[in-house]
Amino acid sequence: MADSILTTENVRLYxxxxxxxxxxxxxxxxxxxxxxxxxxGSGKSTYIRAINRMHDLTEGVTVTGNFMFKGNNIYAPxxxxxxxxxxxxxxxxxxxxxxxxxxxxxxxxxxxxxxTKKVELDEIVEKSLKQAAIWDEVKDVLHKSALSLSGGQQxxxxxxxxxxxxxxxxLLDEPTSALDPVSSHKIEETLMNIRNDYTIIIVTHNMxxxxxxxxxxxxxxxxxxxxVSPTTxxxxxxxxKQTQDYITGRFG
Amino acid sequence: MDQIxxxxxxxxxxxxxxxxxxxxxxxxxxxxxxxxxxxxxxxxSKGLSTFFVDKINVWEFLSGKTWNPGTTDAHGKQExxxxxxxxxxxxxTVLSAIIATPFAIGTAVFMTEISPKHGARILQPxxxxxxxxxxxxxxxxxxTVIVPLQRHIFGGSGFGVLAGTVVLFVMILPxxxxxxxxxxxxxxxxxxxxxxxIGATRWQAIYKVILRAATPGILTAIVFGMxxxxxxxxxxxxxxxxxxxxxxxxxxxxxxxxxxxxxGIGNTVMGSMQNDVLWTLALILLxxxxxxxxxxxxxxxxxxxx
Numbered sequence: 001m002a003d004s005i006l007t008t009e010n011v012r013l014y015x016x017x018x019x020x021x022x023x024x025x026x027x028x029x030x031x032x033x034x035x036x037x038x039x040x041g042s043g044k045s046t047y048i049r050a051i052n053r054m055h056d057l058t059e060g061v062t063v064t065g066n067f068m069f070k071g072n073n074i075y076a077p078x079x080x081x082x083x084x085x086x087x088x089x090x091x092x093x094x095x096x097x098x099x100x101x102x103x104x105x106x107x108x109x110x111x112x113x114x115x116t117k118k119v120e121l122d123e124i125v126e127k128s129l130k131q132a133a134i135w136d137e138v139k140d141v142l143h144k145s146a147l148s149l150s151g152g153q154q155x156x157x158x159x160x161x162x163x164x165x166x167x168x169x170x171l172l173d174e175p176t177s178a179l180d181p182v183s184s185h186k187i188e189e190t191l192m193n194i195r196n197d198y199t200i201i202i203v204t205h206n207m208x209x210x211x212x213x214x215x216x217x218x219x220x221x222x223x224x225x226x227x228v229s230p231t232t233x234x235x236x237x238x239x240x241k242q243t244q245d246y247i248t249g250r251f252g
Numbered sequence: 253m254d255q256i257x258x259x260x261x262x263x264x265x266x267x268x269x270x271x272x273x274x275x276x277x278x279x280x281x282x283x284x285x286x287x288x289x290x291x292x293x294x295x296x297s298k299g300l301s302t303f304f305v306d307k308i309n310v311w312e313f314l315s316g317k318t319w320n321p322g323t324t325d326a327h328g329k330q331e332x333x334x335x336x337x338x339x340x341x342x343x344x345t346v347l348s349a350i351i352a353t354p355f356a357i358g359t360a361v362f363m364t365e366i367s368p369k370h371g372a373r374i375l376q377p378x379x380x381x382x383x384x385x386x387x388x389x390x391x392x393x394x395x396t397v398i399v400p401l402q403r404h405i406f407g408g409s410g411f412g413v414l415a416g417t418v419v420l421f422v423m424i425l426p427x428x429x430x431x432x433x434x435x436x437x438x439x440x441x442x443x444x445x446x447x448x449x450i451g452a453t454r455w456q457a458i459y460k461v462i463l464r465a466a467t468p469g470i471l472t473a474i475v476f477g478m479x480x481x482x483x484x485x486x487x488x489x490x491x492x493x494x495x496x497x498x499x500x501x502x503x504x505x506x507x508x509x510x511x512x513x514x515x516g517i518g519n520t521v522m523g524s525m526q527n528d529v530l531w532t533l534a535l536i537l538l539x540x541x542x543x544x545x546x547x548x549x550x551x552x553x554x555x556x557x558x
Contacts, residue, residue: 082451083451085449085450089451090449090450096443098443098464099464108452109450111460112460161446
């Protein structure tokens with residue numbers, strides 16, 4: 001695809017000698033939501049952690065293949081992982097705000113990038129919290145500890161924290177699996193809110209969530225990409241039998 | 253039916269064992285409680301008799317600057333001012349903690365964040381070894397290395413606050429370090445990951461997130477080290493000079509509560525005023541260790557990661 005913001009080819013990943021991802025290609029067009037679904041251990045989380053090189057932190061993990069972000073090789077030896085992760089932000093499964101105030105959490109990425117002007121920070125913090133659909137709930141308690149919020153609110157603060165550095169791509173690793181349905185719903189609203197501004201890649205166990213929010217869905221199994229299709233097509237008329245089995249097994 | 257009835261009414265072996273186990277643990281607990289209470293009672297009764305039996309004014313005891321139990325000054329009052337020792341103890345404790353803290357944090361960060369592999373394999377055993385070295389050995393090294401060094405550089409006898417500080421710094425460093433290491437290890441991994449995931453460098457993640465999250469634990473480690481320094485007797489006594497005068501500078505000889513205690517307790521008669529005032533020093537020590545304990549608890553409570 002010519003207009004892809006991120007292309008990955010022949011993705012293989014090894015834990016020591018054991019191959020965990022078996023060489024597939026997957027491209028992401030600019031903007032919109034792509035959902036990655038599949039059973040536990042199918043490699044979806046492993047795959048998105050490879051996109052912003054989070055595996056660098058774990059010893060014994062080797063990634064091969066061609067990862068191109070806006071025409072730049074992500075795994076080139078000269079790639080600055082710090083810059084890369086500013087462009088490709090990540091939100092994790094556990095809501096994990098830092099033990100600081102809400103404001104300091106959201107401003108964290110800006111401050112480490114050298115932005116210190118208060119006016120500028122105020123503005124971006126507000127904008128990010130609004131994008132994450134939590135501004136109205138926290139605008140009066142910005143200087144309270146983020147840990148005093150509920151799990152769902154903490155997760156939206158985590159999202160705001162990532163959005164504040166305005167990445168091009170937002171990776172979400174099962175962002176709602178630790179949350180109750182109401183909070184999950186709010187996170188989904190948040191994502192719908194920003195789908196036109198960011199390229200969003202979300203790993204989810206929840207197939208109805210994938211069908212509700214995503215434009216495209218990719219189905220993973222046993223370290224392979226089985227199929228990637230527009231979401232409605234994948235859920236109504238999948239190309240592969242494995243996909244069919246998986247989605248009907250859950251829904252049927 | 254009778255069988256069921258019988259088994260329900262009879263105390264089973266398991267129940268008996270449980271009662272037995274419970275009474276043993278209870279007994280151990282009571283014994284320890286009794287020991288602690290009697291130590292408090294003993295020291296307090298002895299220490300307070302300075303004020304009640306020997307009629308020494310509490311304020312004069314705490315603020316007096318001359319320590320010479322048994323002699324009286326021009327006004328006929330006992331020369332039992334404990335201020336020099338109190339100042340000496342605090343000065344040496346605080347100074348050694350101030351010096352030890354950056355080293356401890358640096359070492360701990362290296363061991364947990366920068367090079368966990370070498371940290372676990374090489375530094376961890378070294379630090380555990382250092383914790384286990386008897387204090388007399390530290391004191392002896394202080395006496396043969398630090399004291400001559402201080403004498404050589406700054407003149408004077410070589411005994412004094414500085415030598416005491418250096419010895420205590422080395423003594424508490426492993427304690428503070430290993431506690432700081434534990435604290436840093438308990439900082440959740442996802443703090444590191446999420447800091448890096450939004451473009452922090454490793455150093456930014458360490459000092460803006462990890463150290464900040466670990467601050468309560470690090471403070472606890474420092475206070476713990478201070479408690480140890482405050483109570484340390486032998487090693488300090490060997491290098492501090494044991495002169496109960498207010499220290500005027502870092503190289504002047506001084507005394508600490510512990511050093512005067514260990515030095516004097518064998519040379520006084522039980523029940524005499526000279527002996528009572530030493531117990532009062534012990535009471536102050538006990539009180540201070542309580543204070544340190546309370547500080548540690550308060551910090552721990554405040555800093556609990558929710």
